[in-house]
Amino acid sequence: xxxxxxxxxxxxxxxxxxxERVGLSxxxxxxxxxxxxxxxxxxxxxxxxxxxxxxxRGEISLQGTRLAPxxxxxxxxxxxxxxxxxxxxxxxxxxxxxxxxxxxxxGRLFGARRRACADASREMLATVGLSEATxxxxxxxxxxxxxxxxxxxxxxxxxRILLLDEPFGALDPGIxxxxxxxxxxxxxxxxxxxxxxxxxxxxxxxxxxxLLVFDKIRQDPHSPQSFGASITFDLPTAQERSSGEVHExxxxxxxxxxx
Amino acid sequence: xxxxxxxLSRGGAILAGIVPFAxxxxxxxxxxxxxxxxxxxxxxxxxxxxxxxxxxxxxxxPSRRTxxxxxxxxxxxxxxxxxxxxxxAAAIGLVFGVSLxxxxxxxxxxxxxxxxxxxxxxxxxLPVLFIVFGLGESAKVALIIIGSAPFLVxxxxxxxxxxxxxxxxxxxxxxxxxxxxxxxxxxxxIVPRLVDAVRLTLGSAWLFLIAAEAIASTEGLGYRIFLVRxxxxxxxxxxxxxxxxxxxxxxxxxxxxxxxxxxxxxxRAT
Numbered sequence: 001x002x003x004x005x006x007x008x009x010x011x012x013x014x015x016x017x018x019x020e021r022v023g024l025s026x027x028x029x030x031x032x033x034x035x036x037x038x039x040x041x042x043x044x045x046x047x048x049x050x051x052x053x054x055x056x057r058g059e060i061s062l063q064g065t066r067l068a069p070x071x072x073x074x075x076x077x078x079x080x081x082x083x084x085x086x087x088x089x090x091x092x093x094x095x096x097x098x099x100x101x102x103x104x105x106x107g108r109l110f111g112a113r114r115r116a117c118a119d120a121s122r123e124m125l126a127t128v129g130l131s132e133a134t135x136x137x138x139x140x141x142x143x144x145x146x147x148x149x150x151x152x153x154x155x156x157x158x159x160r161i162l163l164l165d166e167p168f169g170a171l172d173p174g175i176x177x178x179x180x181x182x183x184x185x186x187x188x189x190x191x192x193x194x195x196x197x198x199x200x201x202x203x204x205x206x207x208x209x210x211l212l213v214f215d216k217i218r219q220d221p222h223s224p225q226s227f228g229a230s231i232t233f234d235l236p237t238a239q240e241r242s243s244g245e246v247h248e249x250x251x252x253x254x255x256x257x258x259x
Numbered sequence: 260x261x262x263x264x265x266x267l268s269r270g271g272a273i274l275a276g277i278v279p280f281a282x283x284x285x286x287x288x289x290x291x292x293x294x295x296x297x298x299x300x301x302x303x304x305x306x307x308x309x310x311x312x313x314x315x316x317x318x319x320x321p322s323r324r325t326x327x328x329x330x331x332x333x334x335x336x337x338x339x340x341x342x343x344x345x346x347x348a349a350a351i352g353l354v355f356g357v358s359l360x361x362x363x364x365x366x367x368x369x370x371x372x373x374x375x376x377x378x379x380x381x382x383x384x385l386p387v388l389f390i391v392f393g394l395g396e397s398a399k400v401a402l403i404i405i406g407s408a409p410f411l412v413x414x415x416x417x418x419x420x421x422x423x424x425x426x427x428x429x430x431x432x433x434x435x436x437x438x439x440x441x442x443x444x445x446x447x448x449i450v451p452r453l454v455d456a457v458r459l460t461l462g463s464a465w466l467f468l469i470a471a472e473a474i475a476s477t478e479g480l481g482y483r484i485f486l487v488r489x490x491x492x493x494x495x496x497x498x499x500x501x502x503x504x505x506x507x508x509x510x511x512x513x514x515x516x517x518x519x520x521x522x523x524x525x526x527r528a529t
Contacts, residue, residue, distance in 0.1 A: 052428055073434035082423035087447045087524050096443060097433035104436065107443040137524040150429075157433055 003028040003193060004161065009058035010228070011044055017228035018044045022058070024212070024231065031187050031194045033208030033237070035201050037253055040214040041229040042197045046165050049195060050077055062160060073097075076159030080166045083150035084138045090149055091134040094121035097157045121156060128152045128182060144175035148182065155186070164196040168203070180207060201246075201253055204237075211235045215252045305494040313494040329483065333499075337480040338506070340396065341468050344403025348464070349457050351408040356415025357449060361441055370416070377409030381467060389475060399471035406467040407460040414456040419445060451525040454518045458511050465507055 002025040009022040018041045026032055036042045047053040048060060051071050060067045062074065077083070084093050098117045099109050109117050125131055128148040138146055147167055154162060164183075168176045184207060187194055198204050204211050213233035220226050233249055267275055291304035305313075318330035359366045359373070385402055392398035422445065430440045472481030480503055487495045518525060 050428065050432070071428050071431035073432060075432055077429060077432050079425045079429070082425035083429055085426060085429075085444060085448075087522070096430075099443075100430075100433055100435045100439050104439070107435075107439045139524060153429075154432065159432070 002026060003030075004060070004062050006060050007058050009045075009048065009060065010056045011041070011048060011053065012056045012228070016225040019048075019214075019230065020228035021230050024234075026193065026195075026210075028193050029191050031192075031207060031209045032196070032212060033204030033210070034195065034197045034212045034214060035199065035204045035249075035253055036214035036229065038199065040216070042214045043165060045214065046163055046195065046197050049161070050075055050163055073101075073157050074160045075163060076154030076157060076161070077163045077165065078147065078150040078154055078167045080169050084146055084153060086138050088137075089134065090125065090130060090136050090138070090141070091118065091121055093138070093149055094124055094152050094156050097153060101157075121152075124152045124156045125149075127155075127186070142175070143171050144179060147171065147179060151182070151186070155190070155192075161193045161195065164194065166197055166199065169199070176203075183207060199253075201250060208237050211237050211249075213249055213252050302491040302493055305497075309494040310498050313492070314498050317495060317498075330502075332478055333480045333483050334502070334506070336476075336478040337468060337472065340399050340472075340479070341403065341464060343396075343400045344468065345407065345457060345461070345464050347400065347404040348407035348411055348460065349453060351404065352411025352415050352456065353446075353449070353453055355412045356453075357419055357441060357445055359412065360416040360419025361445055362437070366416070373409055373412050373416075377413060379409075381406035382470060385471065385474070394475040399468065399476070402467045402471045403464050407464050410460055410463075411453070411456055414459075415449060415453060418449060418452040418456070422448060451518050451522040454514050458514050461507060461510055465503065469503075 004024075004026040006022055006024040009019060010017070011019040022045065034042045034045065044053065048055055049067075051067050051069055054069055067075075071077075085096065088096060095109075095117050098120060099107055102109050102113060102117065108114075122131070122134065125134060128151050130145060130148050130152065133141060133145060133149075138149065141149065150167075167183075168179050171179065180203070183194075186192060187207075196204070196207060201211075211233065212231050214229045215232040216227055216229050217232060218227040232252055287304065288307065291306055294301045294304050295306055314330070318328060321327060322329050355369070355373070359369055381402060384405065385398075388398045388401050388405070392401055426444060427440065430444050435444070468479075469481030469484070472479040473485040476482035480499055484496050484499050
């Protein structure tokens with residue numbers, strides 16, 4: 001049985017079909033990059049993985065169990081923005097997850113348990129390269145550092161899958177390369193299972209071990225909303241690609257943007 | 260250069276800000292002198308020296324009748340009522356605003372009701388308050404609470420809804436319960452916004468305070484103003500008005516500063 005299985009997934013908003021007949025099977029440790037034109041449903045797919053939205057039909061199961069209908073600590077997430085809490089320092093932002101677990105009523109730990117929690121959080125911050133910034137507030141961090149913090153915050157909970165929603169979309173190109181290195185390193189060292197939505201195909205090829213392209217298979221020019229997108233390409237990224245194939249994917253992603 | 264691009268230097272801007280104050284004082288001085296030169300007993304625009312005497316009599320000498328310093332007694336009474344009323348309204352605003360904003364079914368039940376409540380003109384139910392609470396302190400405090408709380412509830416509800424949905428999702432993926440999200444994610448971010456909302460309501464809180472004091476009271480800034488009105492004592496009324504303005508200004512500045520000290524991240528957040 002696969003680690004994460006998606007069976008005949010549909011998502012509709014009234015008459016508007018966003019996703020149709022999505023099927024997918026992902027093994028533990030895969031890094032799944034999801035690309036597609038804007039409005040192709042890739043973010044909707046991520047929201048379904050997160051249980052922020054519920055599928056209209058079909059189901060998603062993680063290790064054989066259907067996903068709970070609300071977000072939970074089995075799935076970590078990093079959004080493009082607003083992933084960290086502005087009122088907490090860097091260290092507190094990482095500690096808060098452990099405090100949620102350890103202190104159901106107070107939401108805060110004290111004494112020795114607090115020190116243990118702080119130590120674990122500092123270790124995680126060192127892993128993402130934020131050791132020097134533990135006392136700062138998020139608004140004092142650069143965009144790249146904020147995303148590092150968001151990663152540390154999610155990873156300290158050891159989620160079974162990590163969801164990234166265009167995590168580097170708002171960053172400068174140089175910083176983005178640093179982040180690629182960090183995420184690749186974390187994926188390998190922690191054996192994470194990752195889903196990353198991006199609109200940058202080269203980023204998808206570079207980071208992913210597997211690339212999914214979302215696009216509409218069927219088109220009705222008179223009512224473009226009546227058909228949803230599905231997975232049109234599902235490729236392992238390790239192999240060499242013929243340039244024709246890459247062009248075809250690029251056409252699927254960029255072509256539909258101008259449609 | 261276009262008018263919209265012309266700016267004053269820092270010193271110039273301060274000076275420019277002083278000008279209207281100086282002008283208002285000068286206009287008053289001239290008008291007062293003109294009236295007093297025609298009729299030395301004129302009560303409408305007293306000379307600055309009469310203000311000084313009035314302030315001396317009210318604030319620096321004990322009253323001949325009761326031995327109290329009336330000005331300070333009035334100030335203390337008014338500030339105490341204002342503090343009680345505003346604190347009560349803020350507490351209601353926080354508890355209900357956060358519940359309405361965070362918990363959907365509470366919002367569905369209460370949002371329309373609060374919206375309707377906030378349309379009631381508080382002054383219209385002042386008689387009801389006097390009937391229910393009597394003429395004592397609680398009616399005055401209740402008027403301030405009833406006047407400010409619905410606005411605060413709606414304001415806080417709105418501010419809660421403006422928190423990015425990403426934060427709520429993120430907190431859930433970190434394993435937070437509803438209670439933990441309220442106490443550790445929502446409340447700490449809402450309190451500085453509550454302080455800002457309270458600053459906005461202070462103006463109407465003063466209005467309700469003075470109205471309540473004017474009708475039934477034995478001390479307080481509003482009471483004094485309406486009491487001495489009978490004798491046309493502009494020399495007391497005007498300094499009291501200025502004093503109320505100064506107090507309101509100081510309270511606002513204090514709250515703004517406190518917000519900056521206690522919540523250093525607030526206002527800078529991206």
